[in-house]
Amino acid sequence: MQGIFPSFSQGELVMYQHLHSAAQIIQAGGVVAYPTESVYGLGCDPFNESAVMHLLAIKERPVSKGLILIGADLSQLAPYLRLTDSEHEQLAGQWPAPRTYLVKAGENVAWVRGAFSKVAVRVPDHPLARDLCRAVGHPIISTSANISGRPAARNQFQVARQLGERLDFIVSGACDRAAKPSTIIDLESGRILRA
16 A cells, blocks of 8 residues: 555554545535544534535534535635635634634525524634545534533534434544634624624
């Protein structure tokens, strides 16, 4: 296998294969857990309604609350948003970072935004989360890996303990234990909804 990917170290090759497996599961409609800046997230294909509904059932979260969409970079998210040129420029200067913005939604994200007219989006500051989006080939869902009302998992063992066999895959990796959940900002008004 090392001969197929000669530029990878053994550790990088294992991580590449791990992310590739997680991406294939997402593309097939599965739900995976993966590390983000502060906590583990749950992800799935946002354009597969049954996958999103399955993720919501795992979390025991109502669809009306909405979810976050993350991408490898702004160009991956932009097709699903309605941005002015100045908003596009503003976001390009902010990411990657643990900042989630509420943005006017495009057509394809109805069940992601829940009961809201805007969709929450982020280019995460965690390289594994960005690499996973890149491997999937489009944005993915991001919501904390926990049952609603319970503490969010900060490592893969907490994910396994709380969500067990409900998930299809858990990506190995570390979260920044000192970090807080991402700040949420309304892009249009600049109002901070979660600091």
